[in-house]
Amino acid sequence: MDSARRQRLMDAGLDVPAALERFMNNETLLEKFLAKFPADPNHDRLAAAIAAGDQEGALTAAHTMKGVCGNLSMTALFDLLTRQVAAFRAGDWDGAVAMMPELDRLYDGLCTAIAK
């Protein structure tokens, strides 16, 4: 991983040293899972569930996505999803939905940084 890519990922909210540590400095394995991230269906599922007012579906998608972000040390998105999952659980639907613009922004930024 060159320093430019590393910096782009860091800027997008991915804590590269923490992620590498979780993969025991196995960079190949980290890249393999980073490559899978944009194709992960949970972001689309979350958006669709919110559009449909499906509370159960939204919680499941947000929860699964949170797990993936946690493993990849996508700190900013992970923290936001943690708050969103808590909001869904607490029955604060509007509060959870209000987090979506920020969530999309972080998600897109990460996908772009990974793709480059």
Add this chain to the structure above:
Amino acid sequence: MEEQNQHGAGDHRTLLIVDDDEFNRAILDNLFAPYYTIQEAENGRQGLEAILAGPDAFSAVLLDVVMPEMDGLQVLQQLREKGLLQKLPVFLITAEARDEVMREAYRLGVMDVISKPVVPYVVLRRVQSVVELFEARRRLSNTVEIQQSELMRRARQIAELNMGMLEALSTAIEFRDGESGEHVQRIHHITKMLLTDTRLGQGISEAEIELIATASIMHDVGKIAIPDAILNKPGKLTPEEYEIMKTHTIRGAEMLERIHQLRENEAYPYAYDIARHHHERWDGRGYPDGLKGEEISIWAQVVSLADVYDALSCKRVYKKAFDRQTVLEMIRTGQCGVFNPALLEAFFAVEPRLHRLYETQKED
């Protein structure tokens, strides 16, 4: 050698990772691969089946909570019901470290709850510590077993040594009596045979019979208190001398009573009783207490008959050896005192075998 056994036994170096998410499995796999053979399961049911197929194959199980088919808590519940959580440490790896999940998991007997996303050095250390603890515990129970059998061996040695000392004492006393030491050995055999092979020993355990046979060799220890002039007098004893001779029963019992270590020995109650009462007779005309019939314990009766039989069959300082027919006739007709009819019946039944003890001797 031992070291080999401990590692060879079961080869407890496989880690089972149960998680429906490939990503999570890959992270844990990558983390633990240097230390374990990794086996993966994609849901609770698969994981449970893998464990039940061979619980001893695994060092530990890392278990996700939210999974299709069967969730982590259900797997825990099953393992608990099968009593497997005592020997197989299970870790819950969960993003759901909520109070109710943790509480339930610990109630079921989980080893530890580790939250996701995992922090490598934390999860590694927590799992390794527990696996090492379980391995140490297994080795320890192995060691305890080895030590136990060593203790048993020593206990046997001590028992043999005790027996040896008692024999030495009894034999030394017998030597003074002008005997060879074989008398006590024969009393031991005769007593044991009468109790083991006839109805006389009914209700007496094999272990007790062994104690009685051991006790029997001490029946004459009181003779150490009898002066040489009386003990080794070739002719008939005067009434006064005979009175002194008779005290070997009471003296023997007193001596045994004074040996503190012997008093704690399981054979002591028998030894005391036999030393004191091996000259009592069924009709109450024996000594020292003039006990009658069932008042005399069966073991004291057995030893008294064994003693008479052996004395008659061998040469003694005051008499020659009688031939077998004479011996049996003298016992039958009560010339050495009256014996319990049941005792005599049992004795005559095994006497042909007892007699062989003397045949081999005469050839020597």
